[in-house]
Amino acid sequence: MTLTIDHPLADATGEDWVLTEIHGEVLSLSQGLSDLIGRTAAAGRRPLVVSGEHARMTEPLAEALSATQGHWIIRTRSDGFYDARSGMRLDTPDAVLSPGGPLDPSRVHPAFVRATIQSRLQLVVTVSTRHRVSRPVRLGGVLDAVSEVVTQAPPTHWGALEPLLAAWDRDDLTERSRRRMPSDSRWIAVSSSSRPLVGTLQVSRTGQGLEETTRVVGDVAGADDAASADLAGLARRSLAAAATVGMPLIGMALGALGAPDLARRATASPAPEPLALLVGPPGVRALGVDAASWTAEVGGTTVGSPRLPGVLIPLGSIDGGGWQRLDEVVAPLDREKLWRLLGLAPAVARTFFDRGGSADA
Missing domain, CATH: 3.40.50 (Rossmann fold)
Known part of the structure; x- marks a missing residue:
């Protein structure tokens, strides 16, 4: 029945x-x-x-x-x-x-x-961050940092439902998330700057602290605009900024083609291309590698705290090559072990390593 x-x-x-x-x-x-x-x-x-x-x-x-x-x-x-x-x-x-x-x-x-409307280049950034509850926590930092890089301004509005009416306020977001615990919180934020941006934020309480998973989609340029040439650089700068917030676990930046309003259409679109990968200090430690040696081997740079550095690895461009490069970088790694050590949920882990960059089932 x-x-x-x-x-x-x-x-x-x-x-x-x-x-x-x-x-x-x-x-x-x-x-x-x-x-x-x-x-x-x-x-x-x-x-x-x-x-x-x-x-x-x-x-x-x-x-x-x-x-x-x-x-x-x-x-x-x-x-x-x-x-x-x-x-x-x-x-x-x-x-x-x-x-x-x-x-x-x-x-x-x-x-x-069928033919779609005019396509724009988009930057899609996903970062998982851990916060120790033994210290004061202020959520929304990754979203703030990435928005500053992409739009040169913080988000303007936020809330749990659309349309968003409240002015962006990280302290209010943190307090409302705290009140909801131990239940998870999901929030939305947008920027009203000249470059449209929408971000989502999930906050979860775990045995190791608070985990914040941030996903940001930002309009960057038309396919032929001068700004499109620096999409990979924008991706690296976004992840480097995110690496300064809390304890970054892992992050990925992808280039995609989408609509000017950032909404999805029910039409075919090319798969996004990986532009850069961030492996935070817990990931570097879980792999048992020296950050400086690994960056020299894979062609990356160290980011974040000098005492506990993460690794930022450039991948491909919007023209391609990113998935092959990602496979080469992570091929020697035990991905499932890395996910477990980082405490990532399977859906979150798939966001970083599955072709298409989506946690869809």
Whole structure:
């Protein structure tokens, strides 16, 4: 027997899923949708969001779906459904949960490969940071630091839900996160500068302190703009700035192509390219290597505290080469051992080492 979830946004339910259909042009992490996703996940089910083919989804909602193993499904006007992530045709929305083999190009919906709007270069930075609770903790530092590098200004607004109304305030963010413990906290921040930027922040209490996972997506330049030539340099500067906050565990910066408004579309896009990798002091220690010797071997630099340095390794460029370089750098490493020693959740670990740079299931 399938139990229903009593929620005004639940349009259909199944044994392991709950579906909501949204008819707006912009899908965002509203209070109602956040509540539905949270209750669905708490019931051990997966949220399915159905929309029209021309809708766009904000980064915070996309990450909330990813964190709960949810899916975005497109209902076309006259040609059925498809998975917004892979483009695969679906007979019914819940078919997205059925195990499938390799992607069959003949099953990709034509709407998925239609021409997109103007593409912009984006910098995507993900950093996991640990804070010792025996010292005063002020959260949001990585987001602050990366925003300063990318936009030359701190974020302007923050909150748990969209739209964001409160002015950026790290002290308020820290206090509200503290009140929620031992439960995790997820926050959103944006910049209203000339360069759009959106960041998400997850705070968790662990046996080793507070862990803060920050993901920032920033608009950098048009493909032919002069600023595009320095994307790899911007990536390294962003990770170097992040390395000065707390105890960095691991970080990755990628170059991607996306829309000017930073929202996701249900169309095909190139996989992001790794630009730089940050391995913090705990990672260097876990590997049993000397930071200076390892940087000389892999072509990186030491960053952070001279007493407990991390390693910043340049990878590829937006034109390619980053995944091969990343494989070469981490090939000698026992990745699963490194994840365990760093205390990274599997979904967070996949964000750093899986092609595509996403924690999607």
